[in-house]
Amino acid sequence: MELVVYDLETTGLRPEQDEIIEIGAVRWVDGAIGDTFHSFVRPTRRVPDEIYELTGLTPADLQNAPPLETVLPQFLKFISGSTLAGHNAQFDLNFLMAACDKAGYELPASRDVLDSLLLARVLLPFEQAHRLGDVAARCGVEQPGEHRGLADALTTAKVLSALMTEASALPYLTLQQLERLASLFSPITANWFGMVAERRYQTYGTALPAHCDQIQQLVFAAVPPHPGETDAETAADMDGETPGLCADTSAAREDGHSSDSELPGADGEELVVDPSTFFTADSPLGQALPSFEIRPGQRAMVDAVTTALEEGRHLIAEAGTGTGKSLAYLIPAALHAAREDARVIVSTHTIALQDQIEQRDFATLRRVMNMPLSLAVFKGRTHYLCMRKLAQENAGADFGTPRPELEAYMTLLSWVANTPAGNREELSMSGRLADVWQRVQSETETCIHKRCPFFKSCYYFRARSAAYEADIVVTNHSLVLSDLKSEHRVLPHYDKIIFDEAHHLEEEATRHLGAEVYAGQCAASVGRLVRDGGKHGVIAELLNRLSDASTAEAVQIAKLETLQDGVLTVKAAMDDAFAALAQLVPAGQSEFRITPDVTRTPAWQAYQDAVHRMTDLQTKLRQLAEDLDEAAERTADQDIAGRLYDCAGFVRDVAAKADTLCRGGDAGPDFVVWIERTGTAERPHWSLHIAPIDVAGILRSTLFETKASVVLTSATLSVNGNFDFISERLGLSAAAEEGRLQTLSVPSPFDYKTQAMLCVPTDVPELAKMGAEEAAVWLSDSIYQLAKASGGRLLALFTSHAMLRATARTLRDPLRSLNIRLFAQGVDGTRSHLLEPFRKNPNAVLLGAQSFWEGIDLPGDQLTTLVIIRLPFAPPTHPVTAARHERLEQQGKSAFWHASLPEAVVRFRQGFGRLIRTMSDRGVVVIYDKRIITAKYGQTFIRSLPGLRPLIAPEAQVIEQVRRFLTRPNKASESAHTSGKEVSNERHG
CATH class of the missing domain: 3.40.50.300 (P-loop containing nucleotide triphosphate hydrolases)
Incomplete structure (x- = not known):
């Protein structure tokens, strides 16, 4: 196969406005590198500084470069008649086509391109990131550079070769199926998989890899056998019942364990039953962990x-x-x-x-x-794949299936051939994969148990069986x-x-x-039954498969048609209910609590009308679901029976969501109900939430x-x-x-007195009384000075996303002058996307909001300066918080002292815990909220930090003390290094 692999560097992301500033391309022939093309392109407008920073280009590289009018014809000649390839190829293709349109040229190549990003998502499903650098590292491809035209084109060509090797390891049948799905949207991609399939056939024929099994037309990784043939059956028999291998936990378990108080060890020795004996210097634990120390x-x-x-x-x-x-x-x-x-x-x-x-x-x-x-790790049922559903969804895909869904099925087929667990956490839920997963997840309502051809290999029942053992x-x-x-x-x-x-x-x-229901989830649930105007969905599939069936089956056709109409009617009522609830929410407000006063307003009546329509339809839907169950039991065709059960289960799911949506006005006095808006102003996402005001009583009676x-x-x-x-x-x-x-x-x-320093600047303005933009001016200057003193390695924890974004806008350019990178949550990516580059970049500042206050581990020099912008009090306006505060006040208790303050202290301690992670760590915490020293309750926060007395001084003095603290020799680090006690058992937990 001959390709031209190319890459463009641009001034931005919008082809209609931004410009190409570099073009690089390489001819790739059967895995070998051929001739190359490279040119800078002189832009007609200013290039943003962040583009220079990202690419490493300089103004000098571009100011003497030829204009696009000169470069474009040369490049079009280079690619003439060739098939194009690239990483995230559609992005570059859009820019190339826009350039051709502006210059009056026709693109002399097919617009169907081979995309290594798509291939990577399909062939490397276990990887969480698929950017070119990530894929190159995973494939062992050295990068000559990054975010540069020719360097990225060369890297992409080598990645394509590596991905071909990855694809060659897949079963022949899987490759055939990937070829078929790709043919529905990209002939060049289909040809690529067809070429790999042919090579596999020439070497191995149709033989399965040793680790794989096949049922019907689905190839999957064989599940490692458990003791006994009936493990899955035993777990299935318990599914839906009160689980327990035995009612009396003192009785012998089925895993063969004795119930004696003294158990023999693996080699016949008596089992040590005193746990404290493991925590001595000469214990097995001490011998297993060379750096073990007694604590x-x-x-x-x-x-x-x-x-x-x-x-x-x-x-x-x-x-x-x-x-x-x-x-x-x-x-x-x-x-x-x-x-x-x-x-x-x-x-x-x-x-x-x-x-x-x-x-x-x-x-x-x-x-x-x-x-x-x-030990067994056991997750909720919907975390596991249902192979029967995947096989049926794959078989039903056609030219009417949207491309993102086809790509999702391709990823799942590749993944299922290699996963022994079938657990969705293994996948990166990008694109439409999250939506498609809802159609192929394991569910109690759609499980056909022993009638399923995949029953003995079922991921869920195997995991459940392992948990029981x-x-x-x-x-x-x-x-x-x-x-x-x-x-x-x-x-x-x-x-x-x-x-x-x-x-x-x-x-x-x-x-x-409690309960919650989302408009998007309702649409997805309905979409499993009917979508694309009735062309797709399990109902359409069943109608098509039963169209030539017997008279008895024709009866089911009538019921399915009735069901389709009913589902669409319920969907319309759901849409009306959410639209009515949305009308209740004031502009600019993201959460709105439904109180008795709200239910007496005229606007509430539109919601009630939709509720009445849904209530009338739910009984009919559930009856139709029971009819489908009965039809499935009578059907000899196991495949059709499975889809009938799926259909019935999906109907019950829609009915359950409708039931929750109907509860907005009658949840009861012990529950709080609210409407929530997320998304953007142009595309808001609505949801209804019901939560208990007090969980203490429920947990006491059901748990403790x-x-x-x-x-x-x-x-x-x-x-x-x-x-x-x-x-x-x-x-x-x-x-x-x-x-x-x-x-x-x-x-x-940890010795916090020597490892950490707590600082509170006294000349901090009252940020709470300032707008986000005004506060950002002061914050940016102060964080800049701190970052300069610490050489980056700084994490700032915000409680306001608006203030975070404003600070990022103001701070980015000043930090760039210090050669310090800025990563801002929600601006430069999500938490998971930002953590790794922050860890790898020794000169960086990270601005994080709620999710960064806990659960991240940045030991050593990865983090030396922690800034807490404001004390983390929860917004008192959140419906659950407001309801709980009202109840406390009714009981004669202060909501602040009994709820707000304790919650904030716990959160504050979690944030502080990000700083010192090992015995040799050292760092400073700077708090920009003067309430910690001026308010009566401030001492509660200070006392929560072990052994630390704050340095209370003007900002300039604080910054100087931070610099001195971070630059003096680290005695704790030297001591830990000398004694070899950068302990292993320390980091367990």
Whole structure:
């Protein structure tokens, strides 16, 4: 295959306004580099400074370059008659076509281009980023440069060769299917996959790779076998029932564990059952971790967790950063599970911590524990792929299927041939993949169990089976709360649970013990049944497949046609309901609470009218769903039966969303209801939310009173040195009164007095009283001075997105003069996109909002200066916050002292925790909110930081002290380096 791989550098992103300033191209023939083309192009207007910064070009490179009128004909001659290729090729093609139009030329090449970005998304589905540099690094391709025309063209050509090697490893049938899907939108892409498929056939024929299996027309990675042939069947039989391998957790489990109190180890030795023995210098843990050190705090937490699990108590354990809390609860949990033959659940808030436990902490346990030990990570059902649905959606794709959906199916086909887990977290949900996933996800409502041809290989049931067999099951707060809400029909039976990142439990409970419905989700749910004017969707598919069927099947056609009309009618009523709710929201407001006064206004009547229409239709929809279930049971064709079940399940999903949408006016006095607007002014996204005002009672009755032991741990759980706040908010006050609640506070092993400095400038203006643009002027100058003193490596935490954006606009150019890069959340990308370049760039400033206050790890010199713009008080106007404050005031309590302040202190401590991450770290925290020293409550924040006394001084003095602190020798670092105690067990947790 012969291609011309090209790349353009431009002055911006808009072909109709911006200009080409560099063109580079290389001829690529069967993987070999041919002749090249390169030229700068003199622009007709000023080039933005950020373009010079991005590309490395200089004004001198362009001022003597030929104009586009000279360069363009030369380049068009170079590409004449060739097939074009590039990375994100459509972007460059749009600029090239715009240039041709302006100059009066015809493009002498096909507009169907080969895009290495598309190929990378399809062939490298496990990668989270697919920019050219990311793909080149993944493929082992060295880049001669970045964001330069010829350098990027050469890199893209080499990447295409590497991607061909990646594609050659795919099964022949998968390549054929990728060729078919590509042919529906890009013949050149189809030819490329066809060429790879032919080469694969010439070498291997149609034989499957050793790791793959095939059912019907879907090739997938064979799932590693579990003990016994009926594992999936056992898990399926339990699906939808109250799970539990046995009602009595002391009885023998099916995994073969004994219930004796003294268990033999792997080689017949008696199992060590005292967890504290693992935390001695000559223990297995000490031998497994060369840098291991004994920590009194870690030992104290081990003892407390052991007592809670053994004696059936609840525990709140605050463990400062660096304590090693994950090992401190995992070792007691593992020993307890083995000795008592009782499963222990570990619940986290973030996927990152789940990965750490599975891949690092548990791997350590396996090395140090002389015993059989199993762990399973279990996620919600919709996190797993349904292979039956993917096979059917793939088979139904045609020329009417939108290109983004076809690309999503191609990615899924490539992924399923390589994933043993089928877990959506493995994928980068870019483009339309998130929408398509809803059509192929595993769901209880659409599962046909043993009638499914993929049943024994089902990702969900395999994961569920592994969870039922495991000693420790790692899951997330969301799934635990869904399990509580469904009366324990989600997770396998457990009586002991450990919540890590427990400071998020109330927030998650508020969300999951209520209900919410989004206009976009409603449209997607309807789209699974009918879309594109009835041309696509499972109803259209069934109507087409049943059109030549028997008379009995013709009866189903009539019902399907009735169903299609009903679904579209419900969709219209949903649209009307959201439109009516939108009319209630004042201009410029993103959240609007529905109170009894609102429901008495004339505007509310339009919503009620839509509700009445939906209510009348829901009964009919559910009856039609039952009819489809019965038809599926009678149908001999398993494929059609599966789609009938899918259709019925999708109908119930639409009915459930309609039911939630109808609850806006009758949720009850213990719930708060509000409308939320996200998106842009031109394209707003609407949603309705229902949340409990108080989750304490629900958690008390469903969790703390029903489970023998619940352990809550985090680095930030106490306020003012006690746990009264979290105990009251989560429903643990009764357990405390009964003596069932233990508490423990383990300080961080870090020496904050020498490793950190806390500063409060006294001449900071009152930012709260200033507009975003006005505040940005002062902030930009101060952050500039701090960044200059620290050499970058600065993170500024904002509570206002508007102030963040304004500061970014004002600060970018001054920082550029210091050769310091600026990364601003929401301006330059999302959190996940900004963290890695910030880590890699030693001279950078990062401006972050809410999601940066916790959950990020920037050890060592990656971060030395932390700026807190304002104390993180939650907006009192949020509907849930407002409702809770009203209830506190009704009870005669101060909402500020009982809610706002404790919440802000916990958040503040989380933000501070971003700075010192290891024993050798050193850094400064600068707080631009004078309330911390002027307000009565300010000392509450200061006391929450261990052993730190603030430097209170004018801004100029603060900046000088910051410079001195960061430039003097780091004794902590030298000590840690000399003693070899940059400890391994420190970073576990």
